[in-house]
Every structure is written in structure tokens, then in C-alpha cells.
Amino acid sequence: MLEIRKELLDFSPYSPGLSIEEIKKKYNLANVIKMASNENPLGTSPRVVEVIKKFSPYAFRYPQSGNPELVGKLSDILNVPDECIVVTNGSDEIIDLIIRVLAVPYRDNIVVFDPSFSIYRMQAKFHGISVKYVPLNKDFSFNFKGMLDAIDENTKIIFITNPDNPSGYCVSSEDIIEFLCKIPENILVVVDEAYVEFCDDPENCSCINHVLDNKNLVVIRTFSKLYGLAGLRIGYGILPFKLSDYIKRVKLPFSVNLMAEKAAIEVLDDFTFIEHTRNTVIKGRKYLKEEMEKLDCTLYPSQANFLMFKPPIDANVVFEELLKKGIIIRPLKSYGLDDYLRVSVGREDENKLFIHYLKQILQGG
């Protein structure tokens, strides 16, 4: 009889947004719009489509371990040495690796805000690392004081998502560095910047320029959002040399596939796509916020490509009614926020349709 580790018995799989195909089938709909997983509203860059076609004959080859071509390019763009960059199978993989390399099972802990992105706690628990939760402030701003109070002699890692998921709340890099200065150097502070490119002023919010000056700061980034490569699974970390060195020693050698690497290299140069995406999101975010406020929803300031909101009626009713009309958004039950919903910024036509149906649901209009 196989025996599963007992601490895994109450695990349930990561709960992703619903898929378009599922909803089409369930409600017999021809068109479904997904505004649930914070993907790129413009889809895949046309240049990426071409580069995947071009390299498809090489699918039989292993990728080059360590992805040196992409690492070199990121190094030039971000102005950090190659040695400090690790490219992974989505940023999920680097989160997992950081936890496994630093925290000792059944002894150490990590500290996260509550609510926060679920992968931090899921991977920690999987590896026998306990998780300490620090409630966010009531307005979803960061409770740095609470985080300082929560750390103990077994704390190994603190995760901060900036801008935050699911609220979109964002602080300046200055605020994070001020917090970092109060943290002992044996505790790593990981700043997850999955959404930082959507900030009005990304330079002011990103901590990348501070990684080299600090022994215990890591920044993680993804190609899943601004760059539109969620399906290819590629992300990266900027880490102090010692940590990146050890992560490279234990990382599975070919976790980043060849198409993902070629696509990432291509899209980094696709300034038209990048700018168009950023403009679409920033404009759409403002539009959605204004229109939802007119419908008596409570909105939270967001610097990401999504908005968290509390509708004036039962959130689950709003979610279900939108589904019936073919719009998938994200209920936040899995974040412990039963009364809240999160909507990803879509294209202009998608945003308008979402508002149209939301209005129908809330005002019968």
C-alpha cells in the first residue's frame, strides 16, 4: 500500500481561473471572454508566433542548459551580471527553488502577507516548511510592522508581491529597501515583481537596481504577463551571486524549453507589442475603475493589470451571472476574500462588454 506523506493529505490542487472551453460547454456559448488570469489582453506577439514557427523544426533538440542567450540579453537590459540571473519554468519554479535551497524542512518558516499569491505557501508546505501569515492592513496596504514582528530565529524567507496580487497595491522600491534594512541579513526578502511593468512608474517601484547592493534581496519576474508568454512558462530571478550559484546546481537542467527561450528573446525586442500592451492596460484600468465606481462597486487602487473590487451585492452572484453571459472573472474565495472579485484588464471591446453586463447584473439596466 502506497503511503502519502501525511502533511500532504489535506492538499488540494492550485485553483486556476476557469478555462474558456469549460464555460463554452457549460453554458452553450459561442463566445467567451476570459478576464480571470491576468494574461496579456493583446494575446501573443506576432513576432513570437513567427519565431516559434521558425524554431519548431528544432523541437527534437534539448535546449541549452542555463539558457545563456536569454541570460546574456537580460543582463544587458537590466544591467546586472549574468551570474545573478536564473531563468526558470515560470516564476513559479524560482519560488519553489528558493524555498528548497534556503529553508530546512520541519525547522524553518517563511513569512507572507495574508492574503497573498498561493504558490508561496503551497510550495513551502509541500517541502515541510511552515508558513507565518501577517494580515495586510484593512485597506490592503502592506503591514511591514506586522512582518517585522512575525520573523523569528527560524525565518528564512519573506515574500512580498509588488504590485500585490490580488489587490494591485504597490509601494516604491524606497519603501521596500527601508523595510529590508530592518531585516537580519540571514533572512532573504523576495520581491515578486510579476506585475511591475504595469505600474505608472516601473522604475520607481522595481527593486532590481538594489539586488547587487544587498546580500539578502531577490527580485523575481515573469514573461507571463506583459510579455504574453504564460502558456510557454518562463520567468527569472535576479539573485545575490551565492544564491544563484546554488540554485543553478540543483535546478533541473532543461526546465525551460527551447521555444520559450526563443520567444522570450524575441519579445524583449518587440517594443511595439510591449508599449501597446502597457498602454492598453493603463488606459483600460482607468476606464474599468471609473465605470465600476459608478456602479457602486468598491475599488482598490491597482498598479497591476487587474482590479480587485467588492460589488454592492453578493460577489458569487455577480461571478455566476457574468459566467452565464460568457465573461470569466476571478472569485477570490481561495484568497479568503469571499466578498471580493478580481477582473483582469482586457482589450477595449472586452472591457466595455464587461461593464455592460455588470451594469445589467447590478442595475438590471
Ligand SMILES: Cc1ncc(COP(=O)(O)O)c(C=O)c1O
Ligand atoms: C504574484 C505572482 N507571482 C508569480 C506568478 C506566476 O507566474 P508564472 O506564470 O511566471 O509562473 C503569478 C501568476 O499569476 C503571480 O500572480
